[in-house]
Amino acid sequence: xxxxxxxxxxxxxxxxxxxxxxxxxxxxxxxxxxxxxxxxxxxxxxxxxxxxxxxxxxxxxxxxxxxxxxxxxxxxxxxxxxxxxxxxxxxxxxxxxxxxxxxxxxxxxxxxxxxxxxxxxxxxxxxxxxxxxxxxxxxxxxxxxxxxxxxxxxxxxxxxxxxxxxxxxxxxxxxxxxxxxxxxxxxxxxxxxxxxxxxxxxxxxxxxxxxxxxxxxxxxxxxxxxxxxxxxxxxxxxxxxxxxxxxxxxxxxxxxxxxxxxxxxxxxxxxxxxxxxxxxxxxxxxxxxxxxxxxxxxxxxxxxxxxxxxxxxxxxxxxxxxxxxxxxxxxxxxxxxxxxxxxxxxxxxxxxxxxxxxxxxxxxxxxxxxxxxxxxxxxxxxxxxxxxxxxxxxxxxxxxxxxxxxxxxxxxxxxxxxxxxxxxxxxxxxxxxxxxxxxxxxxxxxxxxxxxxxxxxxxxxxxxxxxxxxxxxxxxxxxxxxxxxxxxxxxxxxxxxxxxxxxxxxxxxxxxxxxxxxxxxxxxxxxxxxxxxxxxxxxxxxxxxxxxxxxxxxxxxxxxxxxxxxxxxxxxxxxxxxxxxxxxxxxxxxxxxxxxxxxxxxxxxxxxxxxxxxxxxxxxxxxxxxxxxxxxxxxxxxxxxxxxxxxxxxxxxxxxxxxxxxxxxxxxxxxxxxxxxxxxxxxxxxxxxxxxxxxxxxxxxxxxxxxx
Numbered sequence: 112x113x114x115x116x117x118x119x120x121x122x123x124x125x126x127x128x129x130x131x132x133x134x135x136x137x138x139x140x141x142x143x144x145x146x147x148x149x150x151x152x153x154x155x156x157x158x159x160x161x162x163x164x165x166x167x168x169x170x171x172x173x174x175x176x177x178x179x180x181x182x183x184x185x186x187x188x189x190x191x192x193x194x195x196x197x198x199x200x201x202x203x204x205x206x207x208x209x210x211x212x213x214x215x216x217x218x219x220x221x222x223x224x225x226x227x228x229x230x231x232x233x234x235x236x237x238x239x240x241x242x243x244x245x246x247x248x249x250x251x252x253x254x255x256x257x258x259x260x261x262x263x264x265x266x267x268x269x270x271x272x273x274x275x276x277x278x279x280x281x282x283x284x285x286x287x288x289x290x291x292x293x294x295x296x297x298x299x300x301x302x303x304x305x306x307x308x309x310x311x312x313x314x315x316x317x318x319x320x321x322x323x324x325x326x327x328x329x330x331x332x333x334x335x336x337x338x339x340x341x342x343x344x345x346x347x348x349x350x351x352x353x354x355x356x357x358x359x360x361x362x363x364x365x366x367x368x369x370x371x372x373x374x375x376x377x378x379x380x381x382x383x384x385x386x387x388x389x390x391x392x393x394x395x396x397x398x399x400x401x402x403x404x405x406x407x408x409x410x411x412x413x414x415x416x417x418x419x420x421x422x423x424x425x426x427x428x429x430x431x432x433x434x435x436x437x438x439x440x441x442x443x444x445x446x447x448x449x450x451x452x453x454x455x456x457x458x459x460x461x462x463x464x465x466x467x468x469x470x471x472x473x474x475x476x477x478x479x480x481x482x483x484x485x486x487x488x489x490x491x492x493x494x495x496x497x498x499x500x501x502x503x504x505x506x507x508x509x510x511x512x513x514x515x516x517x518x519x520x521x522x523x524x525x526x527x528x529x530x531x532x533x534x535x536x537x538x539x540x541x542x543x544x545x546x547x548x549x550x551x552x553x554x555x556x557x558x559x560x561x562x563x564x565x566x567x568x569x570x571x572x573x574x575x576x577x578x579x580x581x582x583x584x585x586x587x588x589x590x591x592x593x594x595x596x597x598x599x600x601x602x603x604x605x606x607x608x609x610x611x612x613x614x615x616x617x618x619x620x621x622x623x624x625x626x627x628x629x630x631x632x633x634x635x636x637x638x639x640x641x642x643x644x645x646x647x648x649x650x651x652x653x654x655x656x657x658x659x660x661x662x663x664x665x666x667x668x669x670x671x672x673x674x675x676x677x678x679x680x681x682x683x684x685x686x687x688x689x690x691x692x693x694x695x696x697x698x699x700x701x702x703x704x705x706x707x708x709x710x711x712x713x714x715x716x717x718x719x720x721x722x723x724x725x726x727x728x729x730x731x732x733x734x735x736x737x738x739x740x741x742x743x744x745x746x747x748x749x750x751x752x753x754x755x756x757x758x759x760x761x762x763x764x765x766x767x768x769x770x771x772x773x774x775x776x777x778x779x780x781x782x783x784x785x786x787x788x789x790x791x792x793x794x795x796x797x798x799x800x801x802x803x804x805x806x807x808x809x810x811x812x813x814x815x816x817x818x819x
Contacts, residue, residue: 133684134705136677139207141706143698143789145671146188146217150224151791152695153180155716155783157224160231167242168443171235172436178228179430181221182289182361185394189217190363193393205673205698222421229425242443243329246317249337257341259324260333264342271314272339274346276306283412287388288362291336291428294405295343298351305408308343310336316431330438334426356401358409359427363390366538377557380532381542395420396427445718450479451814459489463573466582471604472763474771475588476719477814480595483602486584487512490571491519498525498572500618502564505589506544512590513544517551527554529621531564556622559752562637564621566740566754570614581611585756587723587738598722601738601767603756610756621752636741636753647728647735648678652685654731662688662729664772667742668722669696675743683709692775694721702787712785713794715778717807726755727768736764770813774806781805
């Protein structure tokens with residue numbers, strides 16, 4: 112399947128399907144359910160935790176990622192379907208399922224994945240022990256360990272705990288999203304009573320035990336909840352503690368804003384975040400031995416209506432296992448990777464000189480994120496720069512970029528920052544950044560009414576000898592140093608007049624009342640991105656019909672928009688070769704006779720999280736390549752501000768097509784192929800005997816060899 116000996120494949124034109132026998136492209140059988148497709152993606156992540164190709168602690172990392180992903184799935188997607196079901200929504204998904212059918216199928220698959228995650232942890236435990244990392248159950252405690260943990264509990268854990276009774280005299284306690292708890296059964300004055308003890312998330316989930324006490328070589332840890340359970344009687348003196356049973360809840364955390372004219376968006380998001388603290392519960396996990404009486408008490412007090420209780424024989428909250436990756440065992444992790452560094456030690460003026468005369472492309476994490484920070488540093492420090500405008504979607508908890516923007520404002524430069532308050536799971540952090548920026552005198556915009564701003568743009572305006580000149584960075588990823596080390600993203604620095612003019616006008620649209628509908632080079636959503644992508648696909652169809660080279664390669668995170676899928680189906684019917692590299696959700700069925708014969712779909716899950724979006728169109732032999740922030744999803748095309756930017760430099764186009772996209776199309780190590788039946792299978796099986804290619808490893812090696 113891997114074709115490493117040639118450029119990205121283009122097709123010879125093949126006859127289109129006869130119009131009188133053309134398949135119905137609206138037929139639900141031609142679509143994969145979006146939610147089930149996402150769960151299939153998470154299964155591919157979980158498969159990495161079972162893969163011996165990764166060092167052991169990297170496998171633990173993938174396990175924690177898969178668990179965290181599944182938590183978020185219950186918090187957002189299951190929650191959304193549950194709300195729709197309660198509201199009696201009667202719409203069908205493109206694959207023909209009712210809301211109720213989707214919810215039933217999704218719950219069954221997701222609950223099965225909870226069991227798979229637990230089973231995977233049980234597989235990793237003995238391997239960790241063999242490597243000298245021991246995670247003990249309470250049944251493995253020696254008297255010395257018991258004594259040590261009792262002392263540790265009294266000194267470090269007990270002061271943090273607050274037992275909360277629930278009975279007619281004590282209201283049922285509030286429980287936060289993703290909180291781990293113990294339901295404690297006590298006997299007091301011949302009456303059975305219950306209390307809740309939260310496993311505090313301010314303490315480490317894994318407690319180290321000194322080697323002198325554990326008697327084991329290497330490192331030994333015990334679970335925090337086991338230490339609490341073993342000593343819980345200390346919280347109830349004079350009362351008989353009968354048992355303590357673990358449980359965990361996940362709540363609906365999907366913000367549904369009622370955006371109205373005249374209402375401050377920051378206040379609206381802040382209020383919604385507070386309301387979500389009491390969001391409906393979408394999952395209740397319990398230990399397998401929880402008595403019915405305790406379980407029924409929880410179900411009654413949580414007012415659960417749907418069958419959302421999942422008992423488990425294993426641990427709860429395995430997303431916390433990410434803490435284990437902090438263990439200092441380099442032999443159990445990937446070798447450190449030092450990215451290529453460009454623009455090393457450049458003066459501010461030299462940075463702009465380089466961009467003025469030539470575009471520059473960076474490819475993270477194979478290239479360092481430093482050039483992006485250098486670009487912003489130069490804009491702050493250069494006295495000739497008069498204005499900086501930037502969009503911030505996810506900047507993280509400790510952003511040097513924000514500090515530098517504040518410094519620029521204090522120096523008298525005009526700074527405009529669009530902080531997207533509705534960035535999911537980053538709402539609270541972004542509110543704090545927005546408040547801090549405003550206090551420093553920065554012009555802060557929160558976003559547009561009923562739209563998320565997802566494009567990644569930074570515009571620098573500089574006063575030069577021949578007048579005002581503008582410089583732009585436009586990328587596929589966020590302005591976040593931490594994620595730039597683990598996400599694959601591309602970014603372009605340019606002073607191209609068409610692009611900088613478009614970015615200027617796009618910022619006017621974001622910060623003012625501009626009704627801009629036409630752009631010179633950028634493809635902008637929701638204005639016209641859908642229309643322009645359709646035109647590019649139609650052009651490939653015309654090239655194929657005329658016998659000219661035609662082909663489409665798209666690398667993105669998700670493809671779920673039905674209109675976009677039908678457009679790609681039409682391209683396939685016209686004989687256009689379509690290669691899709693889709694990390695996550697893909698609702699398109701490839702390889703269906705008469706519908707998608709010439710479409711392939713593959714997913715790559717590896718050391719780094721695939722995040723770059725690259726769109727390549729063969730265009731009769733004179734290829735067009737775009738990079739940007741948009742996936743082919745309805746939300747990206749219609750309900751977000753997105754941008755795709757053309758790559759004009761031929762060397763950069765060649766790099767993206769012949770190095771990046773080709774590497775992924777040749778990958779037979781980390782890639783899986785989507786079949787027409789909706790199942791993914793490893794490419795290795797389909798490419799037996801072919802040369803082994805790991806796309807990310809190849810890009811690490813090849814990028815370091817570049818000198819431009």
